[in-house]
Amino acid sequence: MGSTGITISNNHFSHHNEVMLLGHSDDYLPDTGMQVTIAFNHFGKELIQRMPRCRRGYIHVVNNDFTQWEMYAIGGSGNPTINSQGNRYIAPFDRNAKEVTKRVDTEEEKWRDWNWRSEGDVMVNGAYFVASGQGVEVKYEKAYSVEPKSAAYIDQLVMNAGVLTSRSFLLSFPSFSFPFFSL
Numbered sequence: 001m002g003s004t005g006i007t008i009s010n011n012h013f014s015h016h017n018e019v020m021l022l023g024h025s026d027d028y029l030p031d032t033g034m035q036v037t038i039a040f041n042h043f044g045k046e047l048i049q050r051m052p053r054c055r056r057g058y059i060h061v062v063n064n065d066f067t068q069w070e071m072y073a074i075g076g077s078g079n080p081t082i083n084s085q086g087n088r089y090i091a092p093f094d095r096n097a098k099e100v101t102k103r104v105d106t107e108e109e110k111w112r113d114w115n116w117r118s119e120g121d122v123m124v125n126g127a128y129f130v131a132s133g134q135g136v137e138v139k140y141e142k143a144y145s146v147e148p149k150s151a152a153y154i155d156q157l158v159m160n161a162g163v164l165t166s167r168s169f170l171l172s173f174p175s176f177s178f179p180f181f182s183l
Contacts (some may be wrong), residue, residue, distance in 0.1 A: 004032035007037045007145070012162030013051070014044040023055025026078035037145035039063055042161040043073065050089075053104065054080035060145045061087060065158045068092040073103035082116040084129060086112040086148035091127035098126045105159040 001022045009046045013019050023031040034057030043051045043066045051066060052059065053075040061084045068090055074082060082101075091098040100123075103111040115133030123129065149157060 001028060003032055003034070006035070006037045007039065007050075009037070009039045009041065010158075010161050012044060013041065013047060015047045016139045018050045018053070019043065019047055020050055020052040021055070022052050022059065023078065025082070026055055028056070031078075033057065035084045035145070036060070037062065039146045040157050041065070042158045043067060043069070043113050046070075049073075049074060049102075053077075053101060054082065056080050059083065061085070062146050062148045062156045063087065063151070063154065065154045065178055066090065066100070068079070069097065070094070073100045075102040076114070076116070077104040077106055078116050079111075081114070081133075082119055082178040084116075084118045086120045086152050086154075087121045088124065088154040089129070092123040093125070098128060100127055102128045112167045120148060120151055120155070129161060 008020070014182060022036055023034060036052075036054075036057060038052060039059045039060075041064045043064060045067070047069050049069065051069065051073045055076065055078040058081045059081065063086045066089045066109045070092060073089060074084065076082060088098050101112070101116060112132050113134065117131050117133070118129040121129060131137060141157040
């Protein structure tokens with residue numbers, strides 16, 4: 001409730017229905033100031049929805065790999081600002097689930113003014129992002145939390161997403177000796 005300055009990065013998500021929810025409720029006004037960066041994550045197998053679902057705030061979704069969600073990838077309610085840049089969205093084979101975005105329990109006449117935009121995203125297998133708001137065609141005035149890279153580099157940007165193994169941890173610190181780790 002009222003949190004801000006949040007970064008969610010370098011994770012590998014799989015086998016979940018509701019992956020992440022940002023914001024307390026549509027009516028909780030302090031969450032309007034929430035700023036979240038979601039970067040360098042791999043959203044993998046058997047994910048259904050909420051990658052993330054946002055209630056209010058400014059959400060920068062940058063350089064992530066989204067693979068075959070079952071309902072939607074990015075959802076929101078309560079007028080969040082969504083800035084999607086340099087992501088790869090691979091739609092599922094279900095022709096009814098190709099849309100990346102979902103405005104949850106909100107009629108179009110209300111959400112068409114919400115600022116949701118996609119810039120430099122790669123859409124695969126029929127994926128599509130429904131942009132909205134007045135600032136859709138121009139850069140947001142807010143500073144980027146992370147400078148986006150080209151979506152062409154997604155494989156390299158997310159290749160180390162997920163849990164570190166003891167071997168990758170040791171390779172990150174080759175000049176140190178860790179007697180409690182064994183390879």
